Amino acid sequence: MKKNACFSREIFLGIQRVLNLMKLTIFLTLISVISVFAGTTYSQTEPANSENTYVAQQQKKISGKVIDNTGAPLPGVTIVLQGTTKGTITDIDGNYTFTEIPENAILQFSFIGMKTQEVAVGSKSTINITLAEDAIGIDEVVAIGYGTARRSDVTGSVASVDYDEKSLQSNINVLQALAGASAGINVGQTGEAGGDPSFSIRGKTSLSASDSPLIVLDGIIYNGSMADISTNDIKSVDILKDASAAAVYGSRSANGVVLITTKKGNSEKPTINFDMYYGYQDITNNSMEVMNADQYAVRLTDYYYQQSLYSWYKTGPTSSIGRPVQPDVTNRTVVASTLRSEEEKANYIAGNEIDWVDEVMQTAPIQNYNLSYSGRTDRTNYYISSSYSSQDGVLKNDDFSRVTVRSNIESQVTDWLKLGANTAYSYRDYSGLAADLNEAREASPLADNKFDSGDYDLYLTGESYMVNPLMNLYIDNSDIRNDLFMVGSAKIEVPFVKGLSFDINYSNTYNARSNFTFWPTKTVSGSSNNGQGRKDHIEERDWIQNNIANYMRTFGDHNITATLLYSREHSQQNSSRLEASGFENQALGYNGMGFGTLSTVSTTENGGTWEQDGISYMGRASYSYKSRYFVTGTIRRDGYSGFGSNNKFANFPSVSLGWVLSDEPFLKGKNFPYLKLRTSYGVNGNQGLGRYKSFSTMNTSSYIYGSTTSIGVYPSDALGNNDLKWEKTTSFNLGLDFAFFNQRISGSIDAYNANTNDVLVQRTLPASSGYETVYENIGKLNNKGLELMLNTVNIRQNDLKWTSNLTFSINRNKIKTLYGGSNDYDIGNEWFVGESISANYDYEMAGGVWTEEELYQGKTLDSWYPGQFKYVDQNGDGVISPDSDRKVVNYEDPNFRFSINNSVSYKQFTLNVLFNAIVGGNDYYMMNNSGVLNTDYVADTVYRVNNSAVRPYWTPENGVTNATGIYNTPAVTSGIYQSRGFLRLQDISLSYKFKDSVLERLKMNSMQVYVSGKNLYTWTNWDGWDPEVGVSNIPLMRNITVGLKLSL
C-alpha cells in the first residue's frame, strides 16, 4: 500500500525490527537456560560462600541487619551497590550478607514505604540500618511515560497503585483492583465471567468518542484486552490524570493514561512464589423480584378488568355508579380463565409454579493459581510466571478460563548496553453462551420446565415472546482468544556523553479470536433456519517502534532531564465470518459447516479488514533546582491516518511547575515535614472515533432475480465528513502533596478545570435527508473536579498497626457548545447547552397517580385517567405535551465518589476492609428504572410475559400511588428515576502470615493463608440487580474465597 512512502525509513525500521526480533528470539531461547542456571549457580556458590574464596579478589564482605523504627526486622529490603546493578535483599530476619564489595563502595538500602538510605562502606564489615518510614513514598519510583521519575520529582497528577496490596483480592481482571483504589479513577463492575469492567479517569471529555484511558503496558501502548493480563504479574499501576502528566501521550491522552508495570526479578536467590485461591460466587444482595404464579395469573385478570375500566372512564363518569367490578381474584377458576394457555391453567389450578430466575442462576466457583520463578544474577534479572484462572458466572453456562505465561528478562550486556525482552501469552476461553436472565424475568412462572426433556418447548407455552430462558444451553459455542505480546528493548548508555542514553524498543502484539457457534433446531435461529452455524475468525496485529533519547544530568543544585521520542505505530486487522444454514445433517455442528445448504461469507463482520498508522514526535524537558523548584515542559506532535486529509497532524503542548514549600527556610523546622505544590496546564487529545470515520460508506444488502443473487449496494446511514480531527482538551490542574504529624497523616489534593474543544458530536440528522447521523467536531465541554487522597497511620505499635486510606472525588461536566448556537439542544440525545452531558430530559412527576375521585370531580387533565402518573404541566396549558412540558429532571452522573480502606495488623494477622461508594443526591446519579419499578403497560408485553414484582401496580382498590395501572394508554410517558447511590463493602480480607520459626522448619521464605470476600454487602435504595450495573440484566457477583500464598 505504502510501498514508496519512505524507502530509507522503511529499510532502517526493517533492520531494527529484524534486529529486535532476533534479540527477542535469542532472549527467549536464553530464558530457560538462564533460569535453569541461575538456580544451579546459586546452589553451587552457596557452600563456597566463605571468606577464603574471596580473599584473592581483595574485596570484602559486609553483613548486617535492617530494622524499622519499632525495632522489627525488615525482610526483603533491597541493597544495591551504588553505580552497579549488583544487589541483594535481606532475609526474613532482616539479615543480609553482601560480598565482593570494594572499600570505596556506597550501599543503597531501599524498601517500599521506607526512606532510602545510603551508607559508605569504608572499613566497616557490619552495617546495621534502621530504615525510617516514608508514609508518602516520596522516593518511590513512578512511571511517567517513556521513563520513570522519583515521586518527589513529579509535577503532574500521578496516582500509583501497588498491586502487592491487592494480592489478597480475588481480581480476575487487572482493572478490578483499581476500583476505589485512588481518587479520580472510576472503575465499574462487571457481572460477566472474565468480563472487562468499564473504566474512566476524571470526567467525560467526549460526547461520542470513547472515554477509555490509554493503556501502556511495560512502556508500550497496549491495544489488547485487560483481561489478558494476570493480576499476579503486575507490580504497579501508575495513572496519569492531568494534562501535563498525560501529555507525553498527546493525541490519545485526554482520557488519562494508565501505565502498567509488570514484575522483575529482584533477589539474588531465585524465588518461587505460589499463589492460589478458590471460592464461590453468587449475586450481590440486592436482587430484584419478578411476579410469582399468583401475581402473574391475577395480573391478567386485572389487565382485562382494567381494560373495561378504562373504557368506562372514557365515558366521563361523575360517580362510581356503573363502574365495572373487579372479578373475584380469589377464585382460582375465574383467574385461570384469563390465562393464555392450557398449560398455565392446569399448573395454576394444581398450584405448581416455577421460579425461572432461580432456574438460570447458579452458585459458581472461582479459582486462580499462579506460579512464578524470579531472581537476579549479577547482570540479569528474570521473572517467569504462569497462571490459570477460571471463573463461572452466576448465570448458567457463563464460563471463563484463562492461562497466561509471562517471561520478563533484562540483561546488562556491557556497562553501556542493556537488553530486555518481555513476552506474554494468554489463552482465554469464553466458550458457551450464558442462560438468559432477561428471558427468565419474562418467563411464565406457570410454564413447565421441559428443558432437556422430550417435549422441550422452545417457546414457553407456545408464546413467541417467551423464549425458553435456558435455550442458550443448547447452543454449541467455542470462543477462544489468544494473545501474544512481546516487547524487545535495548538501552544504550552513550559512554562518552555523560547522562545520555538511548532506548529503542519494539513491540509486537498479535491476537486471534475464533468464535464458533452452532444453533441446533432447538433454538430460535436454528429452528427458523433448519440449523445455523457460524465461524468467526478475527486476527489483529499491532506493532510499535519507539526511539527514545534521554539525557539526565545534575550540576550541583541543578538537575536537568530531557527526553526525545520518535514513535511509529501500525495496527491491522482482518476478520471473516462463515455462516451456513439449512443443515441436512446437524450431527457435526459448526465443524460440519459443509452440510449447510446455504452458506454465506462476510468480510465486514467483526470489524472487517482495516489498518491504521500513527507517527509521533515528543519532547520533554525538566529542570529542578535544589529538588525544591521543578518545571517540566512537554510537546507532542501526532499524526493519525484516521482523520481527514487537512487534519492529519496536531500538536499537544503542556507545562507544569512544582514547588516543595516545606524546604523553604520560612517553613522548615515547623510542623510541616512535607508540603509540595504542583500546577500544570496543557492540551490532550482524543482520537476517539478511529479509522475510516471520515468516509461515507456503502452498505450491502442482497436481492434475488428469479434465483440469481445480486449483492445490492446503497449509501449507509452515516454521512461522511472529510474534516474530522482530534478532540482537544485543555486542562489546568492544581495539586498539593502534604504530610504532617510525623507523617502520620499524608495525602494530596488536586483540583482541575478542563475544557474540551472540537468535540466530536454524532449529530442526528432530520430523517428527510435519508441519513441518520454525521460526526462533526463542533462541541465544547467543560469538566471540573476535586480529588482528595488521605493516608493515615492511626496506630503504630510493635504488634499492632492500623492504617487508613481515604479517597474522594467529585466531577461536574457541562456542555458549552453543541452545534454552534448558545442555546442549542439535542432532545434525541438529551444534550443541552449549559447542562451536564448526563442530563435526563423528561416530564416532571407531580407526585402520585390520578385518582377516581379526581376523575369524578372533573379535576383530571384532558385524556388523563385514574392510575396514570401525574406530571407537572410546566406551561400551565392544561395539556401535558412533549414540546412544552419536558425539562431536565436529573443527571445520570454521580454526585461524588469515595472509598475508605482500613488495614489492621496484629501480630501475624492482617485485616483489610475496603468500602467503596458512589453517592447520589441533589438529583445526581439517577437512572430511569421504570422497567423494574412499573409493570409494563405500553406494549403488549404486559400480558405476554412476566413482569417485575418490585412495586405492585395500581388498582382502584389498592391505593398504590407510585406505579401505574396495568392497563394504561397514557398520552405521554416518562421514566421513573431512582438514585443508584450505594455504599459497598467491596473487598475484605483476613490473612495470617506464618511465623518465621514455622517457616524455617518448613524451609520456606514466607507463607500466608487468607480468606477474602468481594462485594459482600451493598447498601442502596436502588431496586434492581445492582446499582452499579443499573438496568442491565447481568447481575453483579459477590464471592468468598480462601487463598494461600507461599514463597520458597
Next chain:
Amino acid sequence: MKQKIYRIIRTCILAVLIIPFITSCDNDKILEETPLDFLAPSNAYSSVAGMRQGISGILSFVRHDIMDVEGYPGGSTYFTWRRGQCSDIAYYGENPASALFPCNFATFFNTSNVLSLLCWEKNYKVVKFANALIDAIEKSEPDMWDNEAQKAAYKGEAMFFRAYAYRELVACFGAVPIIKEAIDTPKTDYTRDAVSDVYAFIETDLSYAAANLPVRGQEEEPGRITQGAAWHFLSEAYVADGKYQLAVDAATHVIDDYGYALMTSRFGSSNDVFGSGDVYTDLFAYGNQNLSENTEAIWVIQIEPLVEGGSSFPGERAFGCAYYRMGNTPDGFKAFRGDLYDGSYTGYSDTLGRPVAWDRPTWFASNAMWESDWNNDIRNAEHSIKRHFYYDSPESAYDGMEIDFSKYPADAGRDAIKDTTQYIYPYYMKAADPCNHFTDAVRAGGGYNHKDYYALRLAETYLLRAEAYIDLGETGKAADDINMVRERANAKPIAASQATIDYVLDERARELYGEEQRQITLRRTGKLIERIKKYNDNPYFPGLNAEDFNALLPIPQTQIDLNIDADFPQNPGY
C-alpha cells in the same frame, strides 16, 4: 590521531542513533487512508455492474424495509398497516385493544408513533438511494455505458423508485420536502413543499421512467422495473393530482401496449390442498408469479427460500388466525395436535402455518362485501377464504368435528372476543402457502412462506382506470373495467349506474385484499376516515376513534426537533 579516530567512531555511532529522530519521511503517504473492506460512494457506482448493484440495493431495501416486517421495532405494525390493517378491511386480531397497533387512533397517533417514523424514514432513505444513483449516472463517463438507452433506462429505474417513495410520503403526510439531489453535507433547514409540487415531481420522474425503461419482456432479469409499472404509478399520481384524462391515458398504456392480460384459465403449479382450486388461487401459488405465461404480473417482489438474497414473506403470520392458541376441545383435550416432526407432534398444522392473527378482516371484508356473489365469486371460495376449521385431537370425542365455540361448557372460561378475533376467523389463503414451507420445520414455517408477491398486477390497473373514468363521469367505461376483473372472478357484472368510487374501493378489497397499499388508496381518494368509521368493527374501538385529521399522519417529532434551522410545521390536529 587515535583520539581523532575514536571521535569519528563516536560521531558515527551517535549519528546512527539519532537517525530515527531526524529522518524525514513522507508522512502524508503513511497516513493516507484507503478503505480495504468497504465501498464508498466514490467507487461504488463506477461501472454498469455497480449501477445494477445500486438497483439491487434499492429493491432489497424496498422488499425488506418497506414491504417486509423483520428486524426493527414496529416492523409488523408497518407491514400490516400498509396492507390495510386498521382501515376499512381489517383490525389487529391478536389483541384488538393493543397499543402496538393503531387500534385506537386517539392514543396511537401521537407525534412519535412508530408508523409515522417508519413511513417517513424508510421512504426518505429510498429517496437518498435513488438520488445517489441518479447523481452517479449523471456524472458517469459516457463510454462506461453500452449505449445511451442503457444509461437512460438505469436513470429511469432510479427515478421510478424516487417517485415510488414520494407516492407514499405525499399520500400519508401531505406536503413534504422534495429532495432532488444527493446530499453530502448535513442539512437542517428542510421545508415542506406543496402537495401539488410533490405530485409534479412524481409525474416528472415517472414520465421519464415510462419513456426510458425497458418494455415488458426486455428487462434484464425478473423483478426489474419496466415501462408498465411506471405508467401505472404515473396514472395513479394523475388521479390523485386531478388530471383524470392523463390518468386514463397512462393506465391505457399499461393495458394495451405491453401484452398484459388478466389470467383467465389455470396455469403453472397448483396448490389445491383443500381439494379444489381455480385461476385465482393459481395466481398465488408458489413459483407462478414470475412465469412468462403469467401476463397479469407487472412488478413482482422476488423471494426465494434458503438462498443469499432470498428472504421470506410473513403471509400466514399476518393474515391467518392463531388456531393453535385456542386451547382445548370442549372435552378438555388439546384442540390441535399438529404435525409429526422429528418424532413428536409440533402443535402446528403445516396446512395453516403458524399465524399470529395480525390482520383480522372486518365483518365487511369477511362477509358483507361478498354477499351479492357469495357462492359464485371464486375469490370467496372455501379454498380462497377458509371459514371452516376442525379439531385435530385424536383422544377427543370431537376429533375431526368443526370447531364450534357454542359447544363449550359455560365454566370453560372461554373469551368470546379472543375466540373470534384471534383463534378462529375467515382466513384469506392467498397470503399463505399451505404445506409448502422451507424453513422452521418445528413451527410450520414460523408463519413465513417463500412465494414471490405482487407489488403490482394488472387487475389493479383496471380498477385504477375505472376510478379515473368515474372521476371523468364516464361510468360506463368504468363499469367495463370493473367488470373485466369481476368476470374473471365469476362474479356478476355491474351496471354503469353502480360504478362509484365506493364500489371501486369495494372491488379493490375483494380483488386485492392484503396486496394493495390500502392506506395510500384510501387516503388519496379521501375515503379513509369515512370508511373506517363505517366498516371497522374492532370490538374494543369501533371506528378506531378515527377523526378527520387522521387522514394525514403526524410528522415525526424528531424531524421537527432536528430541523433546527427552519420551522417544520406539524400536520393539523396533532
